[in-house]
Amino acid sequence: MKYYIIAGEASGDLHGSNLMKALFNEDANADIRFWGGDLMKSVGGTLVSHYKERAFMGFFEVIMNLRKVLVFIKFCKKDIEKFNPDVIIFIDNSGFNLRIAKWAKEKGFRTNYYISPQVWASRASRVKGIKRDIDKMFVILPFEKDFYQKYNYDVEFVGHPLIDGIADRKQTDLAVFKKKYNLNDKPIIALLPGSRKQEITKMLFVMLSLIDDFSNYQFVIAGAPSQNFSFYQKIIGSKKVSFINNKTYDLLSVSYAAIVASGTATLETALFKVPQVVCYKGGAVSYQIAKRIITLKYISLVNLILNKEVVKELIQNNFNKRNLKKELTKILDSNFREQLFLDYFKLEKKLGGKGASEKVAKQIVADLK
Numbered sequence: 095m096k097y098y099i100i101a102g103e104a105s106g107d108l109h110g111s112n113l114m115k116a117l118f119n120e121d122a123n124a125d126i127r128f129w130g131g132d133l134m135k136s137v138g139g140t141l142v143s144h145y146k147e148r149a150f151m152g153f154f155e156v157i158m159n160l161r162k163v164l165v166f167i168k169f170c171k172k173d174i175e176k177f178n179p180d181v182i183i184f185i186d187n188s189g190f191n192l193r194i195a196k197w198a199k200e201k202g203f204r205t206n207y208y209i210s211p212q213v214w215a216s217r218a219s220r221v222k223g224i225k226r227d228i229d230k231m232f233v234i235l236p237f238e239k240d241f242y243q244k245y246n247y248d249v250e251f252v253g254h255p256l257i258d259g260i261a262d263r264k265q266t267d268l269a270v271f272k273k274k275y276n277l278n279d280k281p282i283i284a285l286l287p288g289s290r291k292q293e294i295t296k297m298l299f300v301m302l303s304l305i306d307d308f309s310n311y312q313f314v315i316a317g318a319p320s321q322n323f324s325f326y327q328k329i330i331g332s333k334k335v336s337f338i339n340n341k342t343y344d345l346l347s348v349s350y351a352a353i354v355a356s357g358t359a360t361l362e363t364a365l366f367k368v369p370q371v372v373c374y375k376g377g378a379v380s381y382q383i384a385k386r387i388i389t390l391k392y393i394s395l396v397n398l399i400l401n402k403e404v405v406k407e408l409i410q411n412n413f414n415k416r417n418l419k420k421e422l423t424k425i426l427d428s429n430f431r432e433q434l435f436l437d438y439f440k441l442e443k444k445l446g447g448k449g450a451s452e453k454v455a456k457q458i459v460a461d462l463k
Contacts, residue, residue: 095121095462098179099128100170100194102145102187104289104320105358107131109209109255109451110185114139116455127177129170132319142173146320163190170194174203180462184228185209192223199227204462208232208454210249214241221245230461232454235399236444252453253446256358259343260365261448266347275338280312281350283422284368285335286342288355289318291325296375298326301353302333303415304422311350311426316342351425353418360394360405364438369425371418372396372407399444404437 097117101110111133117124118138126139135141143166171194174182181204184191188211195205210233213220221242224231231249233239239251272278287298298315305313317326317339326337338345342359346352346366354363356374363370372394392398396405406421408414424430 095123095181095459096125096177096179097127097181097183097458098174098177099126099130099134099139099183099185100187100191101128101130101134101185102190104131104145104318106185106187106209107133107145108259110134111137112255112258112451113183113185113208113454116451117459119452120455120459127173127179143170166190167193171197174198175201180204181206181458183208183458186211188212188220192220192227195227196223204229206230206232206458209234210238210242214238218245221247230457232457234450235395236446237399250453250457251446253448253450254361255450256362256365257442257445258448258450260362263343266344268348271344271348275314275336277314277336278312280310282345282348283308283311283313284345284349284352284354284363285313285315286352286354286359286363287315288357288359289320291321293355293375294318294321294326295329297355297373297413298329300375300413300415300418301373302330302335304353304419305333305335307419308422312336314338314345314349316345351422353422356393356407356409358395360396364396364405364441367435367438369431369434370405371421371425372405373413373418374407374409375413396438396441400437400441404434404441 099110101107107130110128110130114126114134114137117126127142128134128139129143130141131145182198184195184207186209192211198205205228207228210231211220225247232252233249234252234254236251239249242249285301287294287301314336315326317323317337319340323337323339346363346368349368352363352368352370354360354370354372356372360370360372374393392407393409394405394407397403408417408421
C-alpha cells in the first residue's frame with residue numbers, strides 16, 4: 095500500500111516516526127512518502143519536505159510568510175497526485191493540513207487524521223469541514239471524543255503516543271549523564287523554551303534571568319533539534335547555563351524542576367513527573383488575535399486534561415522575572431511537590447495505556463484491506 099503522511103514541527107515528527115514504524119510492521123510492502131523531519135527520515139520512506147522549512151509561529155508570522163505557505167500547498171497537491179497514495183494521513187499541523195484535506199477529499203483520496211487539530215480550543219466551526227473532509231479521525235486526548243460527539247462525529251480515542259515513547263526508553267543514569275555533559279552535583283532545573291525561533295527568542299531571555307537567584311541549582315537548556323547552538327548563544331551571552339541539544343527526554347528524566355513553553359512539552363514534563371511552570375509569550379498581534387478566538391480556561395495540556403490548575407501558567411505579560419521567580423520557588427518546595435506528583439499520576443491514568451501508534455496503524459491498514 096502507498097501512504098502519504100504530512101506532519102509539521104518536532105512533535106509531529108516524533109509521532110509520525112512512531113506511526114511509520116507501526117505501519118511498516120503491519121504492511122511489509124508499505125511505500126511511505128512524507129512531510130516531516132529527521133526522526134521520520136530515520137525510519138525509512140521518502141522525505142519530501144522538512145518541517146524546518148515551514149516553522150511559522152502565530153497569525154502574524156504566517157501572514158508575513160503567506161507566499162511561501164501557498165507555494166508549499168501548491169507543491170504538496172502536485173506531489174500527492176503524482177504519488178497517488180492509497181491513503182493520506184494528516185498529523186496535527188491544522189493550518190496546512192486542513193487545506194490539503196479539503197482538496198484531497200474532492201479529488202477522491204482516502205483521508206485519515208492522527209492527532210486532532212485543536213478545534214476544541216478555538217474556531218469549533220472547523221468541525222463541519224473536518225466531518226466533510228476526513229474519513230477517519232484518531233484522537234489522543236480523552237476529552238476530544240466527547241467534544242466531537244457533540245457534533246455527531248464519531249472519532250476513535252487511541253491513547254497518547256507519548257506514553258509509549260517515555261515507557262519504552264532506556265533509563266538515564268544521573269551520574270553518567272552529568273559526567274557526559276560536564277554538569278556539577280547541583281539539582282537540575284531544565285529550561286524548555288520551545289522549538290521555533292520566535293518563541294525561543296521571546297521566552298529564553300526571561301528564563302535565564304533567574305540564574306543568579308537560584309545559585310543552589312544548575313540550569314540546563316533543552317536545545318531543539320530544529321535549531322543550531324549559535325542561535326541560542328546569541329541569547330545566552332555570558333550567562334552560566336549548560337546547553338544540551340536534542341536530548342530533552344534524557345534531561346527531563348534527571349531534572350528536579352522545569353520551566354516549559356506551552357505545548358506538547360508540558361505533557362512530556364508531567365509524564366516524567368517533573369514539577370514545572372508553564373510559560374507562553376507570543377507576538378503582540380498574534381496574541382491579541384488568539385486571545386479573542388481561544389475559548390479555553392487553560393493553555394497547558396496538563397491543566398486541560400485534569401480540568402483544574404495543576405501547573406501554573408504564566409501567559410504574555412504575566413510571564414516576567416518576578417512572577418517566574420515566585421512560581422519556581424513554589425515548585426521547589428517539598429510540600430507543594432507532593433500534591434503535584436499525585437495529580438501527575440491521575441493525569442497518566444487518564445491518558446490511557448500504551449500502543450497508540452500500533453492501534454492507528456492496524457486500523458488504517460485494516461480499512462485499506
